[in-house]
Amino acid sequence: MKKYFILYRPFLLFLGKFFLVYLVLTMLYRGYLSKTDNGIDGITSNVAVLTEKSAHLIGVNISIGKEYMYYNISYQDKIVARIIEGCNAISVIILFIAFVIAFSGKLKTTLLFILSGSLLIYILNVIRIVILSVLMYHFPEQEHILHGVVFPLIIYGAVFILWVIWVNKFSKYASKTAK
Template sequence: MKKYLILYSPFLIFLGTFFGSYILLTFLYQSFLDGFDGNKVDSITHIVAQNTEKVLSWYDNSATIEESSKNPFFTLYLNQQAIARVVEGCNGISVIILFISFVVAFSGSIKNTLLFIFGGSLLIYILNVLRIVLLTVLIYHFPKQLHLLHGVLFPLIIYGVVFILWVIWVNKFSKYAK
């Protein structure tokens, strides 16, 4: 048994670091969310909705958001038509937590790790806002394609970008890079 622990120790360390980071960050984020009233939108989702409204207004100046008074979400309007809701799950933090956990598990130098985490998280945030904007516009024009757009295409794009960032990290900056 000791032989296998030694043989597979790099993999076991990776798993422990990944899941430890993921659990810790998820716990911290959940603690943050617990600080908000169940009927109010958290501040991160609020910022995402505001940024989405701003970018969407570049496409159509009739774009607005409205916070629900009874539930924790924003409604996105385009031409006075309710198109989409921005809920906590839309803010991209869960994707950023997954991204950070992987980078930490394959860490490199402290400087490279922190810079890559910051840059990658910022890129994911920006892409997430653009995702919501494009999703809103496409749902406005193609409402029957909601499931394909929201459930398939856009998750594929955002997770595809995260995967590409991971490949870049492992091959260029992590301690495992050649």
């Protein structure tokens, strides 16, 4: 048994770091959410505001209406979607961070990649909501495909590409294989 622990030590360390970071960040985020007393957390509110401002910036007339536990998104005076806590991309960012730390590199590089990657995911998520809102107006019958397949594929695809870049260019694994 000891032989297998030694043989698979790198993989087991990766799994241990990944799950530890994922659990800690998830617990911290859940703690943050539990302190929300007005029904909508600040991060989700920020995503809603940025969605509206980003849409206006590109000439799309989207408006956001606050309800108790969510924001309604209206396009052409029709409610087309809702922004709830799960729409703020924090769970995706937590997954991204856990993976990067599990395949950590130099501290400064790791922190910069986490910050820039998290910001990119956050911005892509806001853009995703704007595009999804417009498409939901024009193709409401395609809600399941658009919301359940296409847009998760885009956001998780972006995370996967970031992971590939991280592992191949910046992680300790990349520096060992380059020699």
